[in-house]
Amino acid sequence: MIPLNVNARAVTVEAAPDTPLLWVLREHLGLTGTKYGCGVAACGACTVHLDGEAVRACSVPVGEVAGRPVTTIEGLPGGAENPLVRAWVAVQTPQCGYCQTGQIMQAATLLARSPRPSREEILEHMQGNLCRCATYNQVVDAIQHAAREA
Amino acid sequence: MSTGTTLTRRGVLAGGLAFTFTFTAGEGAAAQPGTGPLNAYVAIAPDGTITIQAPVPEMGQGTNTALPLIVAEELDADWEKVRIETAPVRAAYDSPIFRSQFVVASLSVRGYWMPLRMAGAQARRVLLDAVAARWGVPVEQLSTEPSTVVHAASGRRMSYGEVAGFARAPATLPEITPAALKPVSAFRLIGRDVARFDVPAKARGQTLFAMDVRLPGMLHATVARSPGLGARPVSHNGAALLGRPGITHVLPLDQGVAIVGERVEAVLAARRELSVQWSPGEGAAHDSEAALTSYLEDVRDATKPGVQVLRTSEPEQALAGAARVHSAEFTSDYVYHGQMEPLTCVASVTEGGVEIWAGTQWPSLVRDEAARILGIPAERVTVHMLTMGGGFGRRAAIDYAVEAVHVARAVGRPVKVMAMREDDMANAHVRPMTAHRIEVGLDAAGRITAWRHRLASDLVVPQLYGRARLEAQRGVDHIVTYHANVAHYDVPATVTQHLYREHGVRTAPWRGIGAGPNAFAVEAVVDDLARQAGTDPLAYRLALLRDARARAVVEAAGAMAEWSRPRAGTHLGIGFSKLGLPQLGEALAATVAEVAVDRAAGTLRVLRLWCAADVGLAVQPRNAMRQIESSLLWGVSSALTERLTFRDGAVQQSNFTDYEMLRAPDTPEVQVRFVGGGEVPLPVAELGLGTVAPAISNAVMAATGRRLAAIPFTQERVRAALAG
Numbered sequence: 001m002i003p004l005n006v007n008a009r010a011v012t013v014e015a016a017p018d019t020p021l022l023w024v025l026r027e028h029l030g031l032t033g034t035k036y037g038c039g040v041a042a043c044g045a046c047t048v049h050l051d052g053e054a055v056r057a058c059s060v061p062v063g064e065v066a067g068r069p070v071t072t073i074e075g076l077p078g079g080a081e082n083p084l085v086r087a088w089v090a091v092q093t094p095q096c097g098y099c100q101t102g103q104i105m106q107a108a109t110l111l112a113r114s115p116r117p118s119r120e121e122i123l124e125h126m127q128g129n130l131c132r133c134a135t136y137n138q139v140v141d142a143i144q145h146a147a148r149e150a
Numbered sequence: 151m152s153t154g155t156t157l158t159r160r161g162v163l164a165g166g167l168a169f170t171f172t173f174t175a176g177e178g179a180a181a182q183p184g185t186g187p188l189n190a191y192v193a194i195a196p197d198g199t200i201t202i203q204a205p206v207p208e209m210g211q212g213t214n215t216a217l218p219l220i221v222a223e224e225l226d227a228d229w230e231k232v233r234i235e236t237a238p239v240r241a242a243y244d245s246p247i248f249r250s251q252f253v254v255a256s257l258s259v260r261g262y263w264m265p266l267r268m269a270g271a272q273a274r275r276v277l278l279d280a281v282a283a284r285w286g287v288p289v290e291q292l293s294t295e296p297s298t299v300v301h302a303a304s305g306r307r308m309s310y311g312e313v314a315g316f317a318r319a320p321a322t323l324p325e326i327t328p329a330a331l332k333p334v335s336a337f338r339l340i341g342r343d344v345a346r347f348d349v350p351a352k353a354r355g356q357t358l359f360a361m362d363v364r365l366p367g368m369l370h371a372t373v374a375r376s377p378g379l380g381a382r383p384v385s386h387n388g389a390a391l392l393g394r395p396g397i398t399h400v401l402p403l404d405q406g407v408a409i410v411g412e413r414v415e416a417v418l419a420a421r422r423e424l425s426v427q428w429s430p431g432e433g434a435a436h437d438s439e440a441a442l443t444s445y446l447e448d449v450r451d452a453t454k455p456g457v458q459v460l461r462t463s464e465p466e467q468a469l470a471g472a473a474r475v476h477s478a479e480f481t482s483d484y485v486y487h488g489q490m491e492p493l494t495c496v497a498s499v500t501e502g503g504v505e506i507w508a509g510t511q512w513p514s515l516v517r518d519e520a521a522r523i524l525g526i527p528a529e530r531v532t533v534h535m536l537t538m539g540g541g542f543g544r545r546a547a548i549d550y551a552v553e554a555v556h557v558a559r560a561v562g563r564p565v566k567v568m569a570m571r572e573d574d575m576a577n578a579h580v581r582p583m584t585a586h587r588i589e590v591g592l593d594a595a596g597r598i599t600a601w602r603h604r605l606a607s608d609l610v611v612p613q614l615y616g617r618a619r620l621e622a623q624r625g626v627d628h629i630v631t632y633h634a635n636v637a638h639y640d641v642p643a644t645v646t647q648h649l650y651r652e653h654g655v656r657t658a659p660w661r662g663i664g665a666g667p668n669a670f671a672v673e674a675v676v677d678d679l680a681r682q683a684g685t686d687p688l689a690y691r692l693a694l695l696r697d698a699r700a701r702a703v704v705e706a707a708g709a710m711a712e713w714s715r716p717r718a719g720t721h722l723g724i725g726f727s728k729l730g731l732p733q734l735g736e737a738l739a740a741t742v743a744e745v746a747v748d749r750a751a752g753t754l755r756v757l758r759l760w761c762a763a764d765v766g767l768a769v770q771p772r773n774a775m776r777q778i779e780s781s782l783l784w785g786v787s788s789a790l791t792e793r794l795t796f797r798d799g800a801v802q803q804s805n806f807t808d809y810e811m812l813r814a815p816d817t818p819e820v821q822v823r824f825v826g827g828g829e830v831p832l833p834v835a836e837l838g839l840g841t842v843a844p845a846i847s848n849a850v851m852a853a854t855g856r857r858l859a860a861i862p863f864t865q866e867r868v869r870a871a872l873a874g
Binding site: 015016019020023026027030032033034035036037038039040042043045072073074079080085088089092093094095096097098099100101104122123124126127128129130131132133134135136137138139 | 209210211212345346348349350351352353354355356357359361362364370413414415418488489490491492537538539540541542568570571572772773776777779780783784787805806807811812813814815817819820
């Protein structure tokens with residue numbers, strides 16, 4: 001049994017310590033907002049926060065996470081009223097939408113340290129998050145929208 | 151299936167099982183009295199809620215907002231009161247173009263345009279008839295305002311919700327003629343942006359993709375797919391994996407081996423250790439480099455006529471009599487769809503039939519194939535059309551749904567069959583690699599007298615529609631050969647010849663279909679001809695285009711880019727392309743690319759794109775612009791980095807680490823503007839793609855005098871071109 005702290009709730013899961021955090025979140029805990037895209041930390045669809053930093057849940061063994069705070073899209077503060085979520089809706093960023101929760105989780109760590117990021121700064125920060133619909137310009141707009149509203 | 155769990159309810163929501171119920175997210179399925187179905191598309195509840203069915207699944211292009219909006223327009227609905235459900239798979243929801251529920255070729259809005267307007271108008275007429283009877287007035291005296299019936303003569307008004315308290319669909323629904331539809335000038339919703347229905351859930355991770363379906367007792371599975379068509383499993387080491395905790399089955403399939411288990415992590419771990427020996431398939435020896443060489447030999451060998459795709463006048467005579475012949479060759483490599491959600495399908499086979507949860511572009515075919523496999527009537531197949539985590543043509547093929555049905559039948563429990571990314575890529579259904587040779591005859595004054603385009607590639611049509619379809623089209627693969635012509639230019643004699651070789655490679659439509667490689671070749675040649683004539687490439691096109699709509703997009707793209715303004719360190723190039731079936735109307739686009747070339751490094755940077763597009767009537771203008779932007783950026787991605795290669799019949803790339811798609815830092819700024827217009831919507835979502843590779847190549851020509859003639863323009867190829 002591995003004790004976890006997910007979205008500010010203590011839970012325990014029965015999983016081998018080398019199980020990727022991604023599958024624990026999705027299959028053991030039912031938090032399906034975190035997506036599987038590549039399994040090798042190359043696409044960012046599974047981005048969550050661990051100790052407040054963006055990580056790829058597909059490449060973090062659950063055994064290394066015991067007791068450390070994990071935040072998924074479901075635990076993003078404010079839910080629908082979160083500034084990034086509101087901005088994503090206002091800008092109408094998603095197309096297929098599959099990668100967008102990872103984009104939002106990645107974006108959140110940028111705004112936490114750079115309250116008024118430039119286009120270049122944003123694009124650089126989002127390098128690891130693939131969007132096959134190529135909504136990158138709308139990701140930029142949404143992050144800047146959120147920065148203005150925050 | 152029974153309801154009860156949250157996720158099951160979401161499955162029901164996605165599938166839209168019942169018309170008479172209105173589902174409100176978060177409150178569960180609450181039955182409300184109301185009109186019941188006024189027709190296949192519309193039901194209205196006494197609280198005024200209007201439920202409209204979206205006939206095809208959403209894959210990111212926004213049709214699940216745009217299509218119901220067309221119904222709402224003719225119904226004269228208050229959009230704020232509309233709830234959208236995804237329809238079941240039934241003939242009533244077939245596209246008239248495909249006679250099927252099938253999302254492909256950017257034809258959903260175009261195809262459903264009239265049926266949805268008629269459905270909205272018909273539902274409105276049922277309401278009007280009911281009110282006319284109740285008030286004892288002639289129906290002709292009634293009119294509507296948003297969600298309200300009005301009798302102007304008496305000043306009476308009644309909301310649609312009140313009407314729903316007594317209106318019911320008559321046994322015979324009123325007939326609607328096109329004359330009864332609104333004039334375009336009266337549209338309130340169409341042409342004005344509304345918020346997309348699917349966006350709020352997508353921004354919170356609450357959208358149900360096939361990947362997210364969880365059913366009681368569900369097993370997980372993944373399939374190792376054979377490397378090419380016809381290769382079958384001969385032996386495998388699955389017996390050793392069966393003893394592992396959580397692994398329940400190892401199942402040989404027609405073209406793969408499935409590993410099944412209780413936990414996805416156990417299944418994926420076992421997959422990594424599965425090794426399979428395959429029988430040699432049709433493409434066992436396929437080597438893409440060797441095949442490309444043979445394609446080039448084919449297009450150069452004039453004794454091989456190939457399949458004649460298009461011919462006007464006497465091009466051979468004109469070429470023979472030309473004062474000068476310009477010729478050029480181009481190639482493009484295989485590309486992979488790279489949809490972000492790896493192919494996934496959930497199936498549950500019971501005595502009552504089969505239930506399938508899939509993100510598929512062709513739900514009708516999934517239903518029919520499942521019925522055929524199981525030997526049951528199609529009515530016993532339920533297909534839930536879930537939101538797709540990207541489609542782009544890959545999900546027009548239903549291999550993954552077929553496998554899920556087989557696995558579910560074998561294990562006797564619900565099962566989710568999910569591809570690992572590595573298997574998704576190994577099982578790529580590619581856009582065929584191409585080679586082109588274009589020969590242009592010119593007279594003594596430099597005017598074009600003839601154009602011959604010889605194209606060599608594999609085929610898509612037989613794999614998508616069957617070999618009979620190819621034969622019925624006299625061998626013409628309209629998907630691969632799309633835009634291998636200069637139909638919009640003033641060229642008196644033209645011929646397009648397709649020399650195809652099949653290599654046992656799995657193929658599928660890929661966004662933009664033939665326009666990607668073919669418009670690249672055509673538009674690069676047009677640019678070269680302009681330079682040889684000493685004419686500005688944009689002015690040359692305006693003089694050569696005989697179609698006013700085409701001239702308008704070229705002119706507008708030039709104006710947006712300030713074409714004639716000198717730049718410091720960057721150069722411009724232009725490309726023209728199109729999308730659609732000529733008989734249903736083609737959308738047109740021209741794009742200017744601003745490119746910086748680093749000669750020393752052999753790298754390109756695309757800084758800006760300006761695209762002018764004529765898409766007819768844009769039902770949702772902002773969303774249509776976003777779709778064109780997306781297709782433009784696919785153009786950038788496929789022009790610069792995307793490349794799938796085969797050796798010994800197998801795909802050599804394995805993941806996004808070695809198949810490189812556009813990432814944020816390389817994204818240019820994009821501007822899209824609509825010109826032209828009209829009263830009918832034309833295809834949108836793939837339109838920009840074909841314009842981009844030629845615009846980039848032409849910009850590099852402007853910068854360096856060198857022609858990039860092989861897609862993608864990798865660093866190695868750029869260096870070679872600049873050195874050559």
